[in-house]
Amino acid sequence: MGDTNKETIDSIEAPIYLKYNFTAGLAPARFLSHLKKGILTGQRCPKCDNVYVPPRGSCPACGVATETEVVLGNKATVQSFTIVSIPIPGNPIEPPFIVANLVPDGANTSFIHLMSECVNEEVRIGQRVTAVWKPEEEWGFAMDNIRYFKPLDEPDIPVELIGHLSVNGEEG
Amino acid sequence: MDIDICIVAFSQSACLAQAGAANEVELIMPELEAVYRQVGISNAQDVDFVCSGSCDYLQGAAFAFVSGVDALGAVPPIQESHVEMDAAWALYEAVLKIRMGHAESALVYGFSKSSPGELPIVLSQQLDPYYLAPQWIDSISLAALQARLMLDRGIIELSDMAAVVASSRRCAIENKKAQLSGQFSVSDLLKEPEYVSPLRRADCSPISDGASAMIICTKSKAEEWNVPFARLVGIDHRIETHNLGMRDLTTSHSTRLVAEALSIHSDSLDIAELYAPFSHQQLILEKSLELRPETDINPSGGVLAGNLMMASGLSRVGEVFDRIVDGKASRGLAHATSGPCLQHNLLAILERG
Amino acid sequence: MSILLVQFLRVEGLVEDLFLQKEYELGFTYTRSTGPVVGKFLTGLKNKKIFGNRGSDGRVIVPPMEYDPETFQPLNDFVQVSDAGMIESWCWVAEPRPAHPSAVPFAWVMIKLDGADISMIHHVVTDEPSRVVTGARVKASWIDQPVGLISDIRYFVLEK
Numbered sequence: 001m002g003d004t005n006k007e008t009i010d011s012i013e014a015p016i017y018l019k020y021n022f023t024a025g026l027a028p029a030r031f032l033s034h035l036k037k038g039i040l041t042g043q044r045c046p047k048c049d050n051v052y053v054p055p056r057g058s059c060p061a062c063g064v065a066t067e068t069e070v071v072l073g074n075k076a077t078v079q080s081f082t083i084v085s086i087p088i089p090g091n092p093i094e095p096p097f098i099v100a101n102l103v104p105d106g107a108n109t110s111f112i113h114l115m116s117e118c119v120n121e122e123v124r125i126g127q128r129v130t131a132v133w134k135p136e137e138e139w140g141f142a143m144d145n146i147r148y149f150k151p152l153d154e155p156d157i158p159v160e161l162i163g164h165l166s167v168n169g170e171e172g
Numbered sequence: 173m174d175i176d177i178c179i180v181a182f183s184q185s186a187c188l189a190q191a192g193a194a195n196e197v198e199l200i201m202p203e204l205e206a207v208y209r210q211v212g213i214s215n216a217q218d219v220d221f222v223c224s225g226s227c228d229y230l231q232g233a234a235f236a237f238v239s240g241v242d243a244l245g246a247v248p249p250i251q252e253s254h255v256e257m258d259a260a261w262a263l264y265e266a267v268l269k270i271r272m273g274h275a276e277s278a279l280v281y282g283f284s285k286s287s288p289g290e291l292p293i294v295l296s297q298q299l300d301p302y303y304l305a306p307q308w309i310d311s312i313s314l315a316a317l318q319a320r321l322m323l324d325r326g327i328i329e330l331s332d333m334a335a336v337v338a339s340s341r342r343c344a345i346e347n348k349k350a351q352l353s354g355q356f357s358v359s360d361l362l363k364e365p366e367y368v369s370p371l372r373r374a375d376c377s378p379i380s381d382g383a384s385a386m387i388i389c390t391k392s393k394a395e396e397w398n399v400p401f402a403r404l405v406g407i408d409h410r411i412e413t414h415n416l417g418m419r420d421l422t423t424s425h426s427t428r429l430v431a432e433a434l435s436i437h438s439d440s441l442d443i444a445e446l447y448a449p450f451s452h453q454q455l456i457l458e459k460s461l462e463l464r465p466e467t468d469i470n471p472s473g474g475v476l477a478g479n480l481m482m483a484s485g486l487s488r489v490g491e492v493f494d495r496i497v498d499g500k501a502s503r504g505l506a507h508a509t510s511g512p513c514l515q516h517n518l519l520a521i522l523e524r525g
Numbered sequence: 526m527s528i529l530l531v532q533f534l535r536v537e538g539l540v541e542d543l544f545l546q547k548e549y550e551l552g553f554t555y556t557r558s559t560g561p562v563v564g565k566f567l568t569g570l571k572n573k574k575i576f577g578n579r580g581s582d583g584r585v586i587v588p589p590m591e592y593d594p595e596t597f598q599p600l601n602d603f604v605q606v607s608d609a610g611m612i613e614s615w616c617w618v619a620e621p622r623p624a625h626p627s628a629v630p631f632a633w634v635m636i637k638l639d640g641a642d643i644s645m646i647h648h649v650v651t652d653e654p655s656r657v658v659t660g661a662r663v664k665a666s667w668i669d670q671p672v673g674l675i676s677d678i679r680y681f682v683l684e685k
Contacts, residue, residue: 009559009567009673014306016297016553020232020288024545025195032545056242057198063215063245065201141545193544232551288546293624302563303588304646306675308624313633316616317646321635324614324659369617413594417635417643418586 024141027057030069032141038133040146042107044068050108054143073105073167076149077157078127080110083120098123102149106167113143117150126156128169175271176391178401178525181210182490184384187351187478190287191381196226196236199283200243203385207279211387211397215245219387220275222252223266224282225259226482229294231285240283251275258282258447259384260485260508260518266388267407277389282483286379291481299512300414312376314512315450316368318421322452323370327422330370333451334361337374337476340451344473351378351478375451377479384483386490394525402496402522404489406434409508409518416513424460427507427517431461434519442501443468445488447509449475456514457507467505471495485509485518492522562591565603571673575665577641578603584642588675606640608665609684613637613644615657627680632657636681650680657683 024032027043031054034041042051043066045059051070052059059066081100087093098115100123115123117132129149139145154169161171183206191199208214216222222244228236237254244250255261259282266278286294292310299305322328335358344353356374367373394401410426410433412419419425431438444467448454454474463469472491475484485508492504502524510516559567562578566588569576577587579602581595587606592599613635621627627650634657635644649663662684671677 007568009564009571011556011558012302012567012674014301014555014557016305016555018229018232018289018294018297018551020549020551022232022547022549023193023195023285023288024547026193026198028195029193029545056239057195058201058242059245060242061245061247063201063204063243065198193546232549290622290624293622296624301557302559302567303675307626307647308622309633309646310622310625313616313618317614317633317635320614320616320659366617366619369619371616413590415586415590415594415643417645418580418590418594 025057027055027066031055034069035143035145036139036141038136038139038145040072040074040104040131042070042072042104044070051106052109053104053107053111070106071167072107073169074131075152075169076102076104076129076131077162077165078115078123078125078129079103079162080125081115081123083123096120100149102129103163103165105165105169108163110163111143113146114148115150116148124156126159126162128152128154128157175273177267177270177388177404178391178394179386179388179404179489179493179522180394180397180399180401181207181387182384182493183207183210184349184480184483184487184490185382186349187378187380187382187480189351189378189380191285194381196231196233196240196283196285197243199285199381199383200240200281200385203281203383204243204279207385207387211399216250216279217245217248219277219279220251221266221269221278222250223254223262223269223278223280225255225257225262225486226283227256229289229297230291230481231288236285258482258485258508258510260489260520261409261510263386263388263486263489263520264407264409264518267404270388270390276393277387279385279387280486281383281385282480282486283383284480284482285381286481287381291379295512311449311512312368312371314416315376315453316371318513319370319375319450319452322422322456325422328452328455330362331358332455333375334358336451336454337361340470340473340476343471344477347473347477349478350473351380353473353477371450374476377449377475380478380480382478382480382483384480384487384490386486386493400497401525402493403525404520405523406436406521407518408433409516411511411516414515419513419515421513422456424456424514424517427457427460427514427519430517430519434521436461436505436519436521438462438467439464440503441467441505443471443492443495443504444507445470445472445474445491445504446507447475447485447488449479449509451476453514461505461507468501489520489522496522496524560591562589562600565589567673569605570675570677571671573608573667573671573677575606575608575638576603577606577643585640586643587638587641587645604640606638608638608678610636610638610641610663612649612657612659612661612663614659615649617654617657626676630654631680634663634681636663647675647678648680649683651683653683
């Protein structure tokens, strides 16, 4: 090993660590502050009426600010899903588990969340689910105030209606 | 140029030390709405091409430049591009697009949310990754090494640097978007303690959050929109080696090369807006461009009054445009820079329509 | 019915504008390939030697460059230079930033090493800041067990 100093170097470790003070954005901050109170909200586009969740402050389709906030229901529809068979580093959830694109009633876009209390093999597009919230004392400014979504005993929603339900779960 | 390119709209936000919660979309949208209003269009669907300039490392938000597209109204899909540079280079790309006949109009914007990070340290990571980036030498220290070379060689004196700052602060009194302004004498400024010697804090541009946007188009499109315009009669850029030791840091070789390529005719410039993030760099640029005393330099206050990293270069062009359409100038020069110690420089010449 | 269930909360109305922020660290844990030219320099450092190479105009460039910025020719003519030299430019950092290589006040310097024609950037640590001037002589202080990084030179010190 005495000759290791003579070896030619062909690569180096060059780690970069940068510290930031991340800011949520005005619209996401309002969304998160509602979540802190146990309310899921979206924002409505004044032009096309689409409701976005989580809101980013604009309608990406129309390019206008979305300033009207809309309270959404706890119920949602599965737009797409996957069964994950590997653990998430640092997350206690045990595989296999379901990660799904869910459209809450009253919104036109989906967000990603977990599904539980379900038979994985029976999860399907169009399935109705409802939010299972953590106990109120654990609520923070975070999406995981909702622990997961669980199936509802309701008829499936036809694919063409997913993302087009009113906040009470009715068509349109 | 075979195709006359015109600037028809410009808007810049205030330069804020801290834009609060606003995210990139929320910073960009008001400026986009302002330029749409100036030409009477409703969104990015009404232009042929969109190009933006930004750097996600500034705020540490991965793909913030993609999120920024949410401000555009990109349904149905639009022709869109991005440069990880100051938006002055996004303007350059848009100019090429129009000159090639692929577009008649273009929206250009840049945004800066620098406050969440430590900007001078973030910028250290754009340096050569073997010899310099691992030393974490910040942008202010590199500029200080450059200023020292000039002072040691008797090219400038500290009072010359302070005079640049005093002029910037004074001009910025008229600029509602400025972050720093006021009446300061050279002797007052020299009484301030050194920061990274030989630089004082006032010699360094502040860190600012904000955005700017511009619309350019062919002359026929400008006439169709029936809006006042300035002609962009020349735009070009040059870059120097990343090896700071191999450059003559006391001058700007690349700026000279662009000026020659564009034939800027410095004797007929009413105004010049220079992107000099440090006071001594304005002196370098004035000399390299051979600016005359008659030319009004940085009437906006320049970036010492507020520096929207990744948008300030575009804003320099916008400041010249504003003064041409207001009738305060007939011919002006805008300069943008990128990289350490004025490594990369872009010039644009604007003339009354 | 649905109208009763939908509430519209105006932005300025029921919810205060919150400035939510959170400190976090972004990490990029890259391993970088050096190529032969940078590799030669870093291998030299590991052996407490400093190598440069000759540019097309014959000037000795330290640290070495892969290509000549004027002629674009690949550069291979390596030359060992001294680990001592002269300060070409400097700035004093009275309040080091956390990322900086020194926790105590220090000077960033451009140093022309003896045998080199191009100056390199590194830093000087000294308890005699007034002696940090252009033209001052400095010498590398090496870490005990160099690994082949620019930080193998702990810092430069002023020669007596």
